[in-house]
Amino acid sequence: MCFFEKHLRGGIIKKTILFAPETFNLAETTRSIEVAKKSAEHFTCVFVGYSEKYAYLIKEANFTFIHLKPHLSERDIDQIMKVDQMKGIRHPFTYKMLKARISSEKKIIETYRPAAVVIGTTLSMFISARACHTPLIYIKPFAYTRTYFLKGHLELPSSLNKNYFPKELLKRIYTKTALRITYKPRAFVKIAKEENVSLPKSTIDALDADHNLITTIPELSGVNDLPRNYTYIGPVFAKLENQIPSFLTNLPKNRPVIYFAMGSSGSKEMIIRVLKALEQLPYTIICPMKDKLGMLEANVAWNSNIHLCDLLPAHKLAGLIDLSIIHGGEGTVQTACLSGKPFIGIGLQQEQLANIRDCVLYGNALELKKGHIATNSLDRLINYALQSSKMRERAIAMRELLKDIDGPENAAKFLVQKFY
Structure with missing residues (x-):
């Protein structure tokens, strides 16, 4: 032919x-x-x-x-x-x-x-x-x-x-x-x-x-x-067609659920650093970075609150999560915004920092500098984002702005x- x-x-x-x-x-x-x-x-x-x-x-x-x-x-x-x-x-x-x-x-x-x-x-x-x-x-x-x-x-x-x-x-x-x-x-x-x-x-x-x-x-x-x-x-962002894994519908109901992903630009070392800080906190962590970590996953003993998995249809998770922690790539930021939930951005380069900055100014996001990743700083920001009625309102307003x-x-x- x-x-x-x-x-x-x-x-x-x-x-x-x-x-x-x-x-x-x-x-x-x-x-x-x-x-x-x-x-x-x-x-x-x-x-x-x-x-x-x-x-x-x-x-x-x-x-x-x-x-x-x-x-x-x-x-x-x-x-x-x-x-x-x-x-x-x-x-x-x-x-x-x-x-x-x-x-x-x-x-x-x-x-x-x-x-x-x-x-x-x-x-x-x-x-x-x-x-x-x-x-x-x-x-x-x-x-x-x-x-x-x-x-x-x-x-x-x-x-x-x-x-x-x-x-x-x-x-x-x-x-x-x-x-x-x-x-x-x-x-x-x-x-x-x-x-x-x-x-x-x-x-x-x-x-x-x-x-x-x-x-x-x-x-x-x-x-x-x-x-x-x-x-x-x-907004133009990933809409993966795979199904939501069954384990996500059976997560504990007594603690907030946090989605954590660093896209293509997050190094294995950075991902592990953030996960080690998060595993000490009273939250359920969903991290679709299993493939990215590769062999390193086997060398780390995670607490039961860390759920490593393959790529997820992040745009379908709005009803399952309370907060996102992301690297600031615009597609990831837009997916987080359309969830109607606040997010914490850890920018790895200037474009990502700019995307996070826009949302910080709008009121639905907080920024964490990559040099400040630690259990106490993450705990402080997560607590603020989850408890702030103003941030929740701005997150919902952002979703309404983008949804159509x-x-x-x-x-x-x-x-x-x-x-x-």
Whole structure:
């Protein structure tokens, strides 16, 4: 069967949308899946990626996944995560690797001739899609955009947030510096030139696609006027189709239930550190990080209040939990917000801190710095969140604010309007 016959439906050849999230990242992968589900009526949705870590979720959703070369190793993924969290400066995108990625991507684009390429933080596609003159769509949070730095609820990094200088002066200096940074890895600059692709001068603008679909909402960002190539679409987060495990319906009724997850970016050491602090407290802890911990799980003797399990359909847990403790990735934050319960955020990088900060300002969240994780600090924050009527009210108000916004549907409508 030829390529075009595969895409023939009812006598009409469907255009293709190519989804290219970084498939080692759970949030990016599931975000793309949710948008593809809503777009499949109008487009043939094809996925590509360099890691098979979460590719099984794509296949379970009945979409084609093509595993591109060069494959990402666990060491590569670890390096990318460390750079993302500002724990390191060495990344795996050498000239050789980047050249190979762009070659793979160009071949896929030339084969499928998609109407558009939809990405997460898939840096190589910023060159490949443009080299192939294919529209690039980036589904992303508001943080880490020029508009966010100029108009959003910018919080200074803790290293700068001191009392030595007026805070507003520091924010102005920090903003100006952030927007003037021009750093781009040498390999990207060199290959972009080889591909006749012009990269924006500033780093922050180099992370803009042709169209940017913003998963934040203006009520939280505080910004209504976006640039012309930006569109608010609202929450887009994982809606796993697996069933709620039976053990969750038989939990003790005499103590609060806390959902604790750190997504793709939480290290094994951090997860264990938080669990060891929580196991001494009078709460039932649900932690879907069993796969992440791997062999380390067998080396730790947990108390009976800790329930380690595989990935859960977190969006279905609202009636079973009293509080969430999360890392601050926007999809995880939005899932917690839609539960109508307060949450505690432990941000691991600036985008996550920004997402948490928006909810702290709204009143439905508390922040715990990653350097302050301890039994007493967690106990104090959990107690406050569970007992505060104001936080409960704001959590319910947040759920009401978000519940009727269908981010994936809005993204699909955008794709249909632009490319159908």
